[in-house]
Amino acid sequence: MKQAAIYVRCVRPDASSQEQKSACLQAAALHGFEVSEEHVFTDHGVSGLRVRHRSGLSALRKTLKDESMEAVVLQDLSRLSRDIRQLAGLLREFEEKGVRVIEVGRGECRR
Known part of the structure; x- marks a missing residue:
């Protein structure tokens, strides 16, 4: 099965x-997925205004770099x-890695 x-x-x-989490x-x-x-x-x-100092987002980005998600x-x-x-x-970074972005209720985000 595909991993997300x-x-x-x-x-x-x-x-x-x-x-x-449940909705996702x-x-x-x-x-x-x-x-x-x-x-x-x-x-x-x-806050959503800063990307730095967000351990969860940093871990997600590292996972996307290291694993096939x-x-x-x-x-x-x-x-x-x-x-x-x-x-x-961030969307460009994900796209370059071949990672789709899916929003709950809206589906896949396309650039």
């Missing part, structure tokens, strides 16, 4: 990531970044 990763970001440190798991299955628990990456209590599933693109230039850079 999930990225979840919650702004409030006390917010539960479970809803986002459903979307991954709908698109024919399998997600193992070690490929669920989460950042709690961090076919897709990243997330609630929406704002989970990656709220800065349009940073978001464009």
Whole structure:
């Protein structure tokens, strides 16, 4: 089965990531992807304006570099970044690695 990763970001440190994770798991299955628990990456209590200092996003990027992952599933693109230039850079990075980006409820993101 095709492998995907999930990225979840919650702004409030006390917010539960479970809803986002569940929705992403459903979307991954709908698109024919399998997600193992070690490929669920989460950042709690961090703003979407900065890409730096986000351990979950850093681990996701390293995994995409080191492993053959076919897709990243997330609630929406704002989970990656709220800065349009940073978001464009991340999407370009994923595209160069052949990794599809799938938003819950919207499907595959195309550039």
